[in-house]
């Protein structure tokens with residue numbers, strides 16, 4: 001079937017503005033999300049640099065920052081967390097990869113609602129601008145932590161940055177609107193348009209993960225948006241929803257926040273695991289061991305993720321019997337995630353593995369996320385959490401979940417789909433320097449922090465020299481070591497950025513399918529033109545012994561070596 005006639009209207013020349021700022025092409029919107037997310041990610045990383053420098057060398061002048069004051073320290077900590085999760089992990093993992101991959105992998109020409117798609121990015125861009133603007137208002141940016149617990153975030157006596165706090169809330173709310181618009185579009189496109197012959201269980205795993213993540217996000221974000229508006233009322237009109245003096249309850253905010261906040265972990269985790277699934281199957285030349293198992297596991301994880309949130313509140317004064325219940329659900333949810341990791345490892349069994357940079361990142365995801373998962377058990381059990389709560393052990397734990405997701409997983413996807421996105425190959429040598437530098441530095445940052453946390457370093461502390469139990473030589477050496485490693489991790493992003501931007505012009509021409517993959521996006525040209533496919537692909541069900549049903553016929557069998 002030819003679709004040229006349907007696309008005659010697209011073949012006129014588009015002006016610069018229309019092409020780069022007003023596009024409805026899902027691939028351009030994906031790139032807009034990607035570049036905005038990468039910019040915000042660098043900013044978040046740069047904030048982390050100042051935080052760690054202040055911890056290692058308290059009160060000293062930080063190169064490129066000057067002296068980090070306590071107010072600035074709080075603002076940087078708050079916004080580092082907020083940016084990395086809402087303006088880096090989500091836009092890149094869901095919006096960029098989702099936008100890019102959904103139409104291409106199901107073999108259609110674009111999203112069902114291209115204009116809603118455009119609006120989604122524009123609202124997202126606005127939210128980023130509002131967040132950045134919050135640094136330039138009287139009092140400076142919000143510093144009440146990314147969880148925005150009242151009274152620090154609401155009560156006029158404690159909230160030292162009223163302007164920054166309100167702008168921060170508005171920015172987060174706008175960002176949620178952007179992702180709600182995007183989620184509607186993703187789910188509708190996914191349900192309603194697929195290449196002829198493609199059955200539900202032919203769909204590549206990464207798309208399932210993105211769709212399930214979108215559903216989780218849409219189902220969990222409502223209470224938080226309501227909470228954000230209530231908090232805004234508290235801030236601007238002193239209504240007192242969360243103020244005990246006025247009959248309110250600060251713990252209510254914690255419930256509203258974490259009812260969203262925990263599923264949010266899976267909103268970003270699942271797409272990263274989907275990316276890893278695609279990369280592993282291609283570079284191991286095997287089909288995913290237990291595709292349906294992974295699918296049902298994910299649905300189960302998604303459902304379970306709605307009943308674990310109060311593990312963040314074990315010491316907030318909730319009923320201990322409730323704490324027991326949430327301990328049980330929290331420990332339960334580690335089972336499906338462990339199972340998915342085992343499925344990936346089983347996929348590698350007896351495979352002939354090609355250690356490309358993308359594959360190295362995918363494998364590193366499994367190894368590093370494993371440490372994040374195991375250390376989470378100490379925090380999920382209410383007994384040990386009472387000891388570890390709000391220490392650097394928690395910080396180290398969630399960085400062992402979020403860095404594998406947002407950096408290692410994203411990198412696996414970027415190195416893998418870069419040839420499709422930009423039509424050229426990235427340099428593998430630079431890629432490997434980037435990989436080893438990033439992963440080794442990352443471990444050197446956070447392994448010491450498990451120790452400092454267990455030894456009593458509370459999080460969100462401006463100067464550890466102020467406390468006798470944390471002002472020891474050994475602890476401060478560990479903090480300095482973590483800081484040096486952090487700077488090293490940032491510096492190792494330079495070969496990546498160089499590789500990423502220079503390869504767009506100078507990289508080897510990729511051709512349609514450089515990795516010999518068998519999903520539909522590789523049937524299109526690299527980069528795919530507006531409308532994606534010259535002919536819409538059809539999906540066959542060949543009787544090859546090793547084939548995955550429903551993949552493009554031309555590219556089978558890939559499994560000679562298996």
Ligand SMILES: [Cu+2]
Pocket residue numbers: 261262265308309311312
């Ligand atoms: Cu949680």
